[in-house]
Amino acid sequence: MLAPTPLSAPRILVRLAAAPATKEAAIREAAQLLTASGCIDGAYGDSMLRREAVANTFLGHGVVIPHGMVDDRHLVRHSGLAVLQVPDGVLWHDGQVAHLVVAIAAQSDTHITVLRRLTRLIQDEARLEHLRTTTAEADIVGALSEDTATGAASGPVTDLRQRFDWTVDYPSGLHARPAAHWVEVAKTCAARIQVRHGAQVADAKSLIGLLQLGLRCGEAVTISAEGDDEAGALARICAAVTGLSAGEKAAAQRAAEAAAKAAGPVAGWNPADRPTTLAGIGASPGLSIGPIHVLASADLVVPDAPEPLTTGADRLHHALGATADQLKALADDTERRLGKADAGIFRAQAELIADTDLITLACQLMVEGHGVAYAWHAAVDRLAGQLAALGNPVLAGRAADLRDVGRRVLAQIDPALRSGHALPDAPCILVASDLAPSDTAGLDPARVIGLATAQGGPTSHTAILARTLGIPALVAGGPGLLALAEGTPAILDGGTGRLYLDPSAADIAAAEAWRARQRRQAEDEARQRALPARTRDGHAVAVGANVNNPEQVPFALDQGAEGVGLMRTEFLFLERGDTPSEDDQYETYAGMLKALDGRPLIVRTLDIGGDKQVSHLQLPKEENPFLGVRGARLLLRRPDLLEPQLRALYRAAKDHVGPDAPTGQHAPLSIMMPMITSVPEVLRLRDIAERIRVAIGAPYVPLGIMIEVPAAAIQADALARHCDFFSIGTNDLTQYALAIDRQNTELAPEADSLHPAVLRLIHMTCAGAARHKRFVGVCGGIAGDPFGACLLAGLGVHELSMTPRDLPGVKARLRGADMAALRALASQACEQEDAAAVRALDTASDLAGLAGVAA
Ligand code: PEP
Ligand code: MG
Numbered sequence: 001m002l003a004p005t006p007l008s009a010p011r012i013l014v015r016l017a018a019a020p021a022t023k024e025a026a027i028r029e030a031a032q033l034l035t036a037s038g039c040i041d042g043a044y045g046d047s048m049l050r051r052e053a054v055a056n057t058f059l060g061h062g063v064v065i066p067h068g069m070v071d072d073r074h075l076v077r078h079s080g081l082a083v084l085q086v087p088d089g090v091l092w093h094d095g096q097v098a099h100l101v102v103a104i105a106a107q108s109d110t111h112i113t114v115l116r117r118l119t120r121l122i123q124d125e126a127r128l129e130h131l132r133t134t135t136a137e138a139d140i141v142g143a144l145s146e147d148t149a150t151g152a153a154s155g156p157v158t159d160l161r162q163r164f165d166w167t168v169d170y171p172s173g174l175h176a177r178p179a180a181h182w183v184e185v186a187k188t189c190a191a192r193i194q195v196r197h198g199a200q201v202a203d204a205k206s207l208i209g210l211l212q213l214g215l216r217c218g219e220a221v222t223i224s225a226e227g228d229d230e231a232g233a234l235a236r237i238c239a240a241v242t243g244l245s246a247g248e249k250a251a252a253q254r255a256a257e258a259a260a261k262a263a264g265p266v267a268g269w270n271p272a273d274r275p276t277t278l279a280g281i282g283a284s285p286g287l288s289i290g291p292i293h294v295l296a297s298a299d300l301v302v303p304d305a306p307e308p309l310t311t312g313a314d315r316l317h318h319a320l321g322a323t324a325d326q327l328k329a330l331a332d333d334t335e336r337r338l339g340k341a342d343a344g345i346f347r348a349q350a351e352l353i354a355d356t357d358l359i360t361l362a363c364q365l366m367v368e369g370h371g372v373a374y375a376w377h378a379a380v381d382r383l384a385g386q387l388a389a390l391g392n393p394v395l396a397g398r399a400a401d402l403r404d405v406g407r408r409v410l411a412q413i414d415p416a417l418r419s420g421h422a423l424p425d426a427p428c429i430l431v432a433s434d435l436a437p438s439d440t441a442g443l444d445p446a447r448v449i450g451l452a453t454a455q456g457g458p459t460s461h462t463a464i465l466a467r468t469l470g471i472p473a474l475v476a477g478g479p480g481l482l483a484l485a486e487g488t489p490a491i492l493d494g495g496t497g498r499l500y501l502d503p504s505a506a507d508i509a510a511a512e513a514w515r516a517r518q519r520r521q522a523e524d525e526a527r528q529r530a531l532p533a534r535t536r537d538g539h540a541v542a543v544g545a546n547v548n549n550p551e552q553v554p555f556a557l558d559q560g561a562e563g564v565g566l567m568r569t570e571f572l573f574l575e576r577g578d579t580p581s582e583d584d585q586y587e588t589y590a591g592m593l594k595a596l597d598g599r600p601l602i603v604r605t606l607d608i609g610g611d612k613q614v615s616h617l618q619l620p621k622e623e624n625p626f627l628g629v630r631g632a633r634l635l636l637r638r639p640d641l642l643e644p645q646l647r648a649l650y651r652a653a654k655d656h657v658g659p660d661a662p663t664g665q666h667a668p669l670s671i672m673m674p675m676i677t678s679v680p681e682v683l684r685l686r687d688i689a690e691r692i693r694v695a696i697g698a699p700y701v702p703l704g705i706m707i708e709v710p711a712a713a714i715q716a717d718a719l720a721r722h723c724d725f726f727s728i729g730t731n732d733l734t735q736y737a738l739a740i741d742r743q744n745t746e747l748a749p750e751a752d753s754l755h756p757a758v759l760r761l762i763h764m765t766c767a768g769a770a771r772h773k774r775f776v777g778v779c780g781g782i783a784g785d786p787f788g789a790c791l792l793a794g795l796g797v798h799e800l801s802m803t804p805r806d807l808p809g810v811k812a813r814l815r816g817a818d819m820a821a822l823r824a825l826a827s828q829a830c831e832q833e834d835a836a837a838v839r840a841l842d843t844a845s846d847l848a849g850l851a852g853v854a855a
Helices: 023-036 043-054 070-075 110-122 125-133 137-143 176-187 207-212 230-243 245-263 309-338 340-353 356-367 372-389 393-413 437-441 461-469 479-483 505-527 550-558 570-574 582-596 632-637 639-657 679-696 710-714 716-720 730-738 756-771 786-795 804-815 819-830 835-844
Strands: 011-015 058-060 080-091 097-105 162-167 192-197 200-203 220-226 276-279 281-284 287-294 428-432 448-453 473-475 489-493 498-501 540-546 564-568 601-604 669-673 703-707 725-728 775-778 799-802
Touching (some): 011 023, 011 137, 023 043, 023 080, 125 137, 192 230, 230 245, 287 448, 340 393, 372 393, 448 489, 540 550, 564 582, 582 601, 632 679, 639 679, 669 725, 703 710, 710 730, 730 756, 756 819, 756 835, 786 804, 786 819, 786 835, 799 804
Parallel strands (some): 287 428, 540 564, 775 799
Antiparallel strands (some): 192 200, 489 498
């Protein structure tokens, strides 16, 4: 069923009833036929023998394919095949006996076309048997000239013994998910099952074969079966085929609704010319205009390192097995989190790599003398290219799946071939399935002007980093993103989470004008960014920046930060392949204090776990990492991680103050512990910290905790007794309060930190802290939202720490507001029934100049 590659009519020379005594004699005899017919220079025969010394050309089922070395292709004058029929067989390799010696002299793609025909033939044992003994040359010539599928090689395409007709009623046609289900069911049957559409036939056990039928809704097919329990097999496949109809229709309905919603107007910039729109979730505001670059295997250079077929085949076999395990785990995990339908994507991917066409093609390339990684990559590329070229958007999506899964296998074959992120020279909007936080952290905003991921959520660390980098980003855009053609012009709106494809010149001009207006507003805000965030009635709210290394400090200060409210130290671990030593950490913390030049610095101890997994720590895999040994729980179990970090911090504090400082002088450093759930945790951590401080002879350093779980917010008064300050992590507090995994794409729109339940927990935290006169900050994402910042100030939060770029907008908004009005607004917000009602207060309230400059 592969689309036929033009075969530049190779000559087919046949010698019947040949009886070469040895493999070498067989090759020489075939080469002589090719030489005599002018296909090859005589030296190519030697090249064939040389190839045989380094690779086994036994293809299977008595068929061998001797051919010359790649470097000797110039010795081929015309493409040609010389077939020796050896009825008694000739010993080939390791006891294998050849009956059909097909010597190939091929230019360009001819070789692979011939191989494809041969592999089809190999699947038809009866026909092969006939060719071994036939006395008609035409039978052999015919078999090697056909592109039709096995069993349908001559004459009209025939169905198998038992059949039924069906009209495709899946609105999106036969796409990968239902096709994978057909294959799954077909594979449980011993009988052969065939699907025919007109003259095209596919084996129901081959996913790629089925997909290549390109079946669209309304097209008629005949499904037939023959062999063991054929009636039972037909009944089972019929139930599978028709049983999916209702679900497919419902899915199409949902997709249509989502598309209609995506096309509707949004609050923010709207194009006038209704371009094709993909909707995700806004993760980092701003408009970017430029070409799409999809992170794809095209970025990979796979070296061709030939190796013996036996070890190569073993490596491929293991890589396929390991990838299948990986996909199964992914599917199971997805099923638990998102449900069966989404998990089906990975089950379909697992079918793709088990496809016989794909594996055969890879093996053929290996037989041809290519290395295993190269052969696999080329096979994937070729089949994906063919799928994409059929002009069917559904199949183009499957091509993306095939490439995706192909990359997984490649990484298993050779870990050095994990996809690199080579970028085009011109700035681009980067599209990826998802990016690990450390990948995002490494992006250069000059080259990546926008970021769109198929997966992820707005509070994922990828989104946070995109905001830090000032790269407009959308997340959860869905798998359709990955099927976009390279270079497609687009406008990405990271505020509304829309991606507009092939925009008109008028829309591009309008987007540029909008961007210019936004820039002017930002400039207005920026002019005031150095002023304190003091409300009109004189209440100062402290503002800090969330930055992770000393190099980011100057920019944060320039944006108006008064200090650093959150330094996430796990990035010291995530961004490198090993654990930083105490001295390395000391350098970083001392560097931060120096860069801040006396301004406050709050360093959070390691918060590993959840979506921040550090592979080199080799921590046990957990079913629910967000509910597992994360943050403080890990620190208490791993003194080897906690203690060097605390020592490095206290040493930095001590050296910052200096030996001659008067007693009692503090460094402007505070230490904060993540993911606290109980008083005993705080007490144990305090004890460890105090022991280390005393041992080092460091000055007192305030110790605070993150309020990130409802238990901590509810018990804030008890916790406040034992620590110096709180910082509320609204990203996690939202996740745990609303029971929504912060990475869950489907639920991401509901994971709103302005949900009244979250606001009430913040209110409780502030009340608990006030009882012990403790300082409360917020360092989660909502602190950087001008309206969110107003609510937090109204709830009694003293400090807001955010991505540096959010500082000017937040400060301008607070400077335009009155604290009395903010308090009233906050208590009104806590009384609302849902997050939408809270957000509606934003537009409804022009309270006492609340909107300030930013409105
Ligand atoms: C938070 O949870 O809000 C927070 C600031 O911590 P992180 O995002 O690093 O988990
Ligand atoms: Mg957190």
